[in-house]
Amino acid sequence: MKPTVHDIARSAGVSLATVDRVLNGRPGVRRITQEKVEEAIAVLGYVRDVAAANLAKGRTYAFTFVLPENDNSFMIGLREEVEQAVGRSGAERTRIRVVDVPPFDGQALSNMLDGVLADRPDGVAFVAVESSDVQAAVARLREAGIAVVTLVSDLPGSQRHHFAGIDNHAAGRTAANLLGRFLSGRDGRVAMVAGSMLVRDHRERLEGFLSVLSEDFPRLAILPVIEARDDPAIAEELVTGLFRRYPDVIGLYSLGAGNRGILKAVRSLPEARRPVIIAHELTRSTRAALADGVVDAVLNQDAGHEVRSAIRVLKAKADGLPVIAAQERIRIDIFLKDNLP
C-alpha cells in the first residue's frame, strides 16, 4: 500500500501535525525532528496525495484575466475559453475574474493592471503590449507577491513569471517555409498583413518570416508590412488597395487577426489572381477558406491550451511551486484542409 502521513508519523515517532509541517516546509520544527521525518519520508518512499491535500486545505485561488477588447474571432475564442475556465471554477478551486482593456494601448493596460493590483488577487494573466509602463506595472504586481503570466503575446525583460503562448519566431519561420515551398519555382511579390508592430507576437512572426524568406527563397520579392490593427474592416480596405497597386502578388502571409476582412478582399479577386495564403488561427472564416482552397495553410495556437496552462502556472506560482516547462510548452499547430479537427 502507498504510505500515508500516518505511516510516516508512526515511523518517525511524531504527530501528524509535525509531519505536515516538514512536508510543507512550515517553520517551528527542531532540526533533529525534521531530520527524523525526512528520513521516514525517504525510507517509506512517501509521495503526497495532492487531491487529499487540496480537499483538506479548501484553498481557492483568485485570478484575474485582462483581455483586450478586440473584435476578432481569435480573441472572442480566447475569451470563451476563459469563460469555460470560470465554469470549472468549482472543481478547480479558482475564482476567475475577467476585465477588459482597449487593444494595443500600453497606457490603458498598465492602468488596468494597477487597478487589478488593488484587489490583491493571487495571480494575473494578460495579453501584453510592449511598453515601459506595462513593465513597471508588472514589477508592482510582483512586489505585491502576485503571480503574473503573459498570454498570447509576451513581455520579455519584464518580471512576468511565465509566458503562455507559442514561439512566434518559429511560427513566422514555419509560415515562410510553407509559403516558399508552395510557390516553388515562381517569381513574384509576397505581402504581409499584421495587426500591429506594438505587440511582440506579431513582430516576432514577422522577423522569423522575413529571415527564412530572404535566406531560402530569394526569388520572392517582399512588400512592406501592412498593419491592420486586427480589424476585419480595416484589413479588407488595405488589402484591396494592395491588390490594386500590385497585380503580381503571388503570396500572402496574414500574421495577425482580422482574417475575415482579408479573405473577403481575396475572394473578390478572379481565381487566377488569388495568391497562396498562409494565415494564423483556426477560426470560422479561416476554416472555411481552408476547406474551399482560398487559404492554403493555417498556423494555430490552441487558446484552450493557453488558458489552461496559464491557470496551472498561476496556481503553481501562487503556491511558490516550480513549473515543468516542457509540460507547459504551447505547440504551433499546422492545419491543411486535410487535417482539420
Next chain:
Amino acid sequence: MKPTVHDIARSAGVSLATVDRVLNGRPGVRRITQEKVEEAIAVLGYVRDVAAANLAKGRTYAFTFVLPENDNSFMIGLREEVEQAVGRSGAERTRIRVVDVPPFDGQALSNMLDGVLADRPDGVAFVAVESSDVQAAVARLREAGIAVVTLVSDLPGSQRHHFAGIDNHAAGRTAANLLGRFLSGRDGRVAMVAGSMLVRDHRERLEGFLSVLSEDFPRLAILPVIEARDDPAIAEELVTGLFRRYPDVIGLYSLGAGNRGILKAVRSLPEARRPVIIAHELTRSTRAALADGVVDAVLNQDAGHEVRSAIRVLKAKADGLPVIAAQERIRIDIFLKDNLP
C-alpha cells in the same frame, strides 16, 4: 459556497447515505425519496467533488496494455509513455501491467488477449491487428465486463469501446497534399513504404494518400507500395533496391515506422537525386533528418496523449461513464524543420 452532500441531505430531509445512493444510481431508494433528493440537487445546483469521491472510494483500476514487440523508435516511445503512466499509478489510482506480443500476428494477439482476460483486469488497451480471431477475443473481453480500447491502430467492427489514435485516412491525405505541393510542377514517380497491410492504420494512410494524389496531382506516377514490416534493416534494403530500379523517384511517403533504415538508404544517394520525403512519427532519426533537410515534413501522433487518453477512457468505461469524444480526439501534428518542439 458550493453546496455539498450535507446541504442536499438537509434540504431533502434524508441521510448522507441516501443522498449517496441516488447520486450514484444505486438501488434501494423509494421513488418518492429519490425524487426529494433529486429536487434538492437541482434546486441547490449541486455538483459532486470528484476528487473527494475518489478519496473516499479508494478505488484503483487494474489495466493491461498489450504492446507489440516492434523494434522501432515509435513503439519504443509508446512503451516509455506507458511506463511513465505506470510511474503515475499512485496518484492516478491505477495498476498498469504491460505485456508483449509479436507484431503483425493476429493469432498471437488474440491468444494474449485471452490470457489477459484470465486475470480479469478492469480494462485492456492494445494495438490492433486486423483479424477475426482478435475480433472474437475482444467480444470475450467485453462479455466479461472489461473495458477495451484500441491504441494507435484500430479495429472497427469489433466491440472495442474506443480508439485512442489519429484519423489515419486524414493523415494520408495530408501527406499527399504536402508532397504534391512541394513537388508542384515536377513530373516523376512517387514511392510509398509501409509496415504491413495487415494493420489498419497503414492501410488507411495509404488509401488517403492515393486518393488525394491521383485526384489532385495526376502528373505524379505512383509506384506499388513496399511493405517493410516496420523494420529498419528490411526497409533499408528494399528502398535501396527501389532507387536502383527507379532513378526518377522524386517523392517518397514513409507511412510506417523503420525510418532509420529508409533514411540511411536515402542519404547514400547523391544530394541531387534525393526525393522529397514525408514521413510519420517524430523520432530521433526523423527529427535529425528534418533538421538537415533530408526529410521535408513529419506527421506525428503524440504517443503520450494517446496513452493518457486511453487511460482516461478506460477509467470512464470501467465506471460506466460516458467519454467526451471531442476531448479525446488525437491530433495529427505536422512538423517542419521550423516548428520542431
Next chain:
DNA sequence: CTGAAAGCGCTTACAG
C-alpha cells in the same frame, strides 16, 4: 517546538 482533535466532501459497511 509539538500533539490531539476536528474537519474537507465524499463513500461504505453495518444495523435496523
Next chain:
DNA sequence: CTGAAAGCGCTTACAG
C-alpha cells in the same frame, strides 16, 4: 428502504 458512524489522506486551529 433508511440512517449513524467511521474512514479516505491530508490540513488547521488550538492548547500546551
